[in-house]
Amino acid sequence: MKIEVNNLSKKYGEKYALNHVSFALEKNKIYGLLGRNGAGKTTFMNILSGQIMPSSGEIKIAGENPFDQQELTESICLIKESNNFPKELKIKDVLKIFSYFYPNWDYSFAEDLLKEFNLTPRLKVKALSKGMESALGITVGLASRAPITVFDEPYIGMDAPSRKRFYELLLEDYEDYPRTIIFSTHLIDEVSLMFEEVIILQEGLVVLQEDSEVLRQQTVAVSGPTEKVDQFLQGKDVIELKSLAGNSMAYAFGTSEEAKDFGLDAEAVPVQELMIHLTEKKGAHA
Structure with a gap:
């Protein structure tokens, strides 16, 4: 399902959470929706899912406005x-309720995921730790098989092995059941290799939308003697530069082939560093 965002704004008082943004998301891709706190990511996701209304502009899903259209809301x-489920419900009741709402729900997969994350169906949501509640959210998100699945920092409290397993399960299921997945996270380095396209928001504006492979080809991390690094960086947009004892390391917009022509070691720039650089250039503050 293609998502078209047309001149979309959300304003709270005099402040824009989203400021007349326009972009499109093609179906069956994994998107990284990135940005600092307050960039507008959660506002966009809430509008997309129909939880809040925009101040102006629109979102269209497969050419239709999703508001008050059950067929479309069932697709998201x-x-x-946090706070995805009523605290008094048992896990088994959560699964039953969501199975009624999502036409593509896979009950067998949901049960497998409960076992994967050691969740007991009879436990109430209020008895779950943060990590267990996150695992339940991940279970529902994956088992829904919704054509548009959105994860907004879904793993609060989960340890590193559990997060790694979640990423593996997501990619395995995506390969068998392609859909549009939008992933918002601050743990960018952990998941950036999953992203097929990256969107970076800052202060309600889109500062970058690019195919991940293109980003990897257009940015480079170089290291070597300071003199050679400085020569390579001439005329380039530098993301970061560090020097010590006659050697330098830099992130810049350029290619590995260029860097190797200067006799430098070269590799891809982490997406997290690129995001920090782009949002700093727009006047962001930590």
């Missing part, structure tokens, strides 16, 4: 970082 599953 948003899993937030």
Whole structure:
């Protein structure tokens, strides 16, 4: 399902959470929606899922406005970082309720995921730790098989091995059941290799939308003697530069082939560093 965002704004008082943004998301791709706190990511996801209305502009899904259209709302599953489920419900009841809402729900897969994350169906949501509640959210998000699945920092409290397993399960299921997945996270280095396209928001504006492979080809991390690094960087947009004892390391817009012509070691720039650089250039503050 293609998502078209047309001149979309959300304003709270005099402040824009989203400021007349326009972009399109093609179906069956994994998107990284990145940006600092307050950039507008959660606002966009809430509008997309129909939880709040925009101040102006529109979102169209497969050419249709999703608001008050059950067929379209059934196609979107948003899993937030917390408070996804009523506290008094048991896990088994959560699964039953969501199975009624999502036409593509896979009950067998949901049960497998409960076992994967050691979740007991009879436990109430209020008895779950943060990590267990995150695992339940991940279970619902994956088992929904919704054509548009949105994860907003879905793993609060989960340890590194559990997060790694989640990423593996997501990619395995995506390969068998392609859909549009939008992933918002601050743990960018952990998941950036999953992204097929990256969108970076800052202060309600889109500062970058690019195919991940193109980003990898257009940016480079170089290291070597300071004199050679300085020569390579002439005329280039530098993301970061560090020097010590006659050697330098830099992130810059350029190619590995160029760097190797200067006799430098070269590799890809981490997406997280690129995001920090782009948002700093727009006047962001940590």
